[in-house]
Amino acid sequence: xxxxxxxxxxxxxxxxxxxxxxxxxxxxxxxxxxxxxxxxxxxxxxxxxxxxxxxxxxxxxxxxxxxxxxxxxxxxxxxxxxxxxxxxxxxxxxxxxxxxxxxxxxxxxxxxxxxxxxxxxxxxxxxxxxxxxxxxxxxxxxxxxxxxxxxxxxxxxxxxxxxxxxxxxxxxxxxxxxxxxxxxxxxxxxxxxxxxxxxxxxxxxxxxxxxxxxxxxxxxxxxxxxxxxxxxxxxxxxxxxxxxxxxxxxxxxxxxxxxxxxxxxxxxxxxxxxxxxxxxxxxxxxxxxxxxxxxxxxxxxxxxxxxxxxxxxxxxxxxxxxxxxxxxxxxxxxxxxxxxxxxxxxxxxxxxxxxxxxxxxxxxxxxxxxxxxxxxxxxxxxxxxxxxxxxxxxxxxxxxxxxxxxxxxxxxxxxxxxxxxxxxxxxxxxxxxxxxxxxxxxxxxxx
Numbered sequence: 526x527x528x529x530x531x532x533x534x535x536x537x538x539x540x541x542x543x544x545x546x547x548x549x550x551x552x553x554x555x556x557x558x559x560x561x562x563x564x565x566x567x568x569x570x571x572x573x574x575x576x577x578x579x580x581x582x583x584x585x586x587x588x589x590x591x592x593x594x595x596x597x598x599x600x601x602x603x604x605x606x607x608x609x610x611x612x613x614x615x616x617x618x619x620x621x622x623x624x625x626x627x628x629x630x631x632x633x634x635x636x637x638x639x640x641x642x643x644x645x646x647x648x649x650x651x652x653x654x655x656x657x658x659x660x661x662x663x664x665x666x667x668x669x670x671x672x673x674x675x676x677x678x679x680x681x682x683x684x685x686x687x688x689x690x691x692x693x694x695x696x697x698x699x700x701x702x703x704x705x706x707x708x709x710x711x712x713x714x715x716x717x718x719x720x721x722x723x724x725x726x727x728x729x730x731x732x733x734x735x736x737x738x739x740x741x742x743x744x745x746x747x748x749x750x751x752x753x754x755x756x757x758x759x760x761x762x763x764x765x766x767x768x769x770x771x772x773x774x775x776x777x778x779x780x781x782x783x784x785x786x787x788x789x790x791x792x793x794x795x796x797x798x799x800x801x802x803x804x805x806x807x808x809x810x811x812x813x814x815x816x817x818x819x820x821x822x823x824x825x826x827x828x829x830x831x832x833x834x835x836x837x838x839x840x841x842x843x844x845x846x847x848x849x850x851x852x853x854x855x856x857x858x859x860x861x862x863x864x865x866x867x868x869x870x871x872x873x874x875x876x877x878x879x880x881x882x883x884x885x886x887x888x889x890x891x892x893x894x895x896x897x898x899x900x901x902x903x904x905x906x907x908x909x910x911x912x913x914x915x916x917x918x919x920x921x922x923x924x925x926x927x928x929x930x931x932x933x934x935x936x937x938x939x940x941x942x943x944x945x946x947x948x949x950x951x952x953x954x955x956x957x958x959x960x961x962x963x964x965x966x967x968x969x970x971x972x
Contacts, residue, residue, distance in 0.1 A: 566673030592716025
């Protein structure tokens, strides 16, 4: 406790760090206040139908990522997910489209051009999602709730929804530039955290209503959530380095010396990016079908509207596994790594420099990515198992899944930046046991 208080004092003594933290908190406060500002022309007291619709299912996930703005019919109702989807599309185009590949190699000027294209694509997605959201409003709340009607309401609301998301994106960029941590990631995280107290209270209340053993069941759930939380921390952090001896066992090469050496590879090289990619794709069907038409869907399309169904989770898990291999291949370049090792005088004992080293590194990553991808997929579908075990649908979302992975990753990254400021000014870090490790390749890198 004493160390914690002393750490807070040290943070307050550093003027630059203090200003950054206060600036970040101020921006997040603006975002939270904006999520409660209802669209002009709508009576906020008649949104019960919309809140009931977003209490579960895919729209419940979407509402969580928007910090409850979706169910509040807020000016920020569409959240930041359109920008994330646009960012992912641009990243994918950078893999196979020569124009985007050239932009990636042009340094700062290319990055600015890519950011501009991403914003244009975000606006295009918003213009498509805005009318669909308004149709859903008309289907979920009574007509008496609409003070304004007709084309004027539709056009003005689409403009406001589009401007709202772009403003949230601008707030995130301001945090990244002048605050602490990755702004977009923090905005998503604060929306997730805002749902946790209500979900916990709802679960506690439902357990107390049981005839017997409800409180014990709630305590068991808290312990299970803590275990999952620790597993997610291990998953997000990955492994710092892989011992050469272990790597050679993986590829079947037993010839190595007794000196314990390491190679610069991580078991979880893709971080949480695969689950971000997969979750963004899983939102595509409801965007195409329209929010208001979800209840009328049937067959395979209806399966994508139920995040706790078998088909949804199988597709979700397969996408995560595929994207883990994809993103690992994008972020880890064995050829470049082998050249850097050779240029700096490094080598792997028993492995010839050049092509042999490239093959060695490629074999390692191919074999250790499989268990890592399965573990990531398992954590992603954990909320479904919690829901099937009787956990409240809102509380179950925090038993792993995208929400917990983002939450843990963003918190670790932000604490790592704070610790860097402390150590740079010769203060003690946040932990005695060692420095905090951030994500191996988290969502922040994509957004």
